[in-house]
Amino acid sequence: MTETEGATIQQQAIAWHVRLREAGDEEWDSFLLWLEADPARSAAFDAASRADHAIEAAAFPSGAANDDRHEDGRRKLKLHRSVWGILAATAAGVAALAVAPSLLGTVDSRYEIATAPGQQRTLALEDGSVARLNGSTRLVLDHAYPRAVELAAGEAVFEVRHDAAHPFVVTAGNQSVTDVGTAFNVVRDGPRFAIEVIEGAVRYERRDGAVALSAGQILAVRGSERPVLDRAQPRTMAGWRRGQLSYRSAPISNVAGDLTRSLGVEVSVDPSLAAMPFTGSVRAGKDAEAAVSGFAATLGLRARRQGNSWRIERGPATSG
């Protein structure tokens, strides 16, 4: 690229922004070299991108509202037959600029959906799949990529519409669950991550490996430890949907986390007890007191209430 005499960094950045729209491999390589010469250039390029976004939203509110996109996320552009017709129309259009109600949401493709503690929701996703969210759950979606969902936190069942050409991918940090058309439950609670395959098959992947899972299989992993596989009847999976949580040798900290999510009340466990294994079922209906104290009693532990929080600790099972 020929550097214009005296062109400021901002002007150079704008020039690059314009050229990159039509650029091939070599120009992108050159752009990378331009960026690397001075860290300040990246910010100037950001300013050009922001300007681009703002101009689109400000000057062309109806044209900019279309959601058709190419694979790389770029908006699909409509070609007009007559350049001159456009010029005439646009000249009038600039004079009558309508201020769009919000810059946000018309040209951006990413969006989030979240539930409050104890709140459950079922969503119809754009691609025809269904997501059933447990409480305290946050999904990050993108209109440009309707078959990709990030599970930022919480728990959901995904009933994926079958489409062999477009795999459905749920991500959680550096982990992914890929699926062509099936139903599975997935939970993410800090370092804890688990998949229950209810129907069909999925592929769990991480940087260091991958494993295929089919209906009836469970995968559980903590942080970057090696995943652990298990089996269960599909009809017992995603028990939170029926208010019946089932466990096999699960640390009670997991149960506490699930109760928190499903009941909408904070349930914690004395750290010295957190790893204690539990096998059995817990009813997690609307009555939080019954659920938590019942669970504690099963283990010979106590459930102590503090306002709207519960703590499971050593002590007599009967409440004081």
Next chain:
Amino acid sequence: MTAQRARARPIISQAEAAHGGLEALLVTNRAALIRYARARQASQEEAEDLLQELFVKLRTQPSGPVASPRAYLYRMAENLLTDRRRSEGRRRGREEAWVCAQSGDTLDRYDAPSPEQALIARETLATVAAALALLPPRTVSIFRLYRIDGIPRKQIALDLGISVSAIEKHLQRAYQAVVEAQARIDGDNLERQRP
């Protein structure tokens, strides 16, 4: 009944990972894309997250033939980067509003702007629109032809009977006006936040 420990799985071979032509290219160009993200001032961690996101997004798309594959990947990386930055800005703004508003009864949290953000957005839009209205109509039209209608610069130049560099000057002017308007708005917003 004991849980089975997953046997040690081999790391996916490059061939296995690349079930689409573009995924294979992503594997080959991994270092270059990380370098690009770093040059765009992303941290090493952010760069690796971005690459992960690229893999996922490519996987959900059909992989047809692409004219300039490396350019395609760089463009995709740039779009994801910009999207993330914009989302982060909005989330930070929304979380601040969330805390300030203390709205405990608001259950659903969509990616919708708070009233404060909507107001700022409207004002920004009005200021940017005003800046554009000061430009010659032809400049705005050329922007539209290039940016919205996707007509190549060479074609616009031919149709209007002017040079490509004249087209580029018009585009430069439009962007520069808005960059300056936004810099003023940012300055004003900072002033507003001071107690």
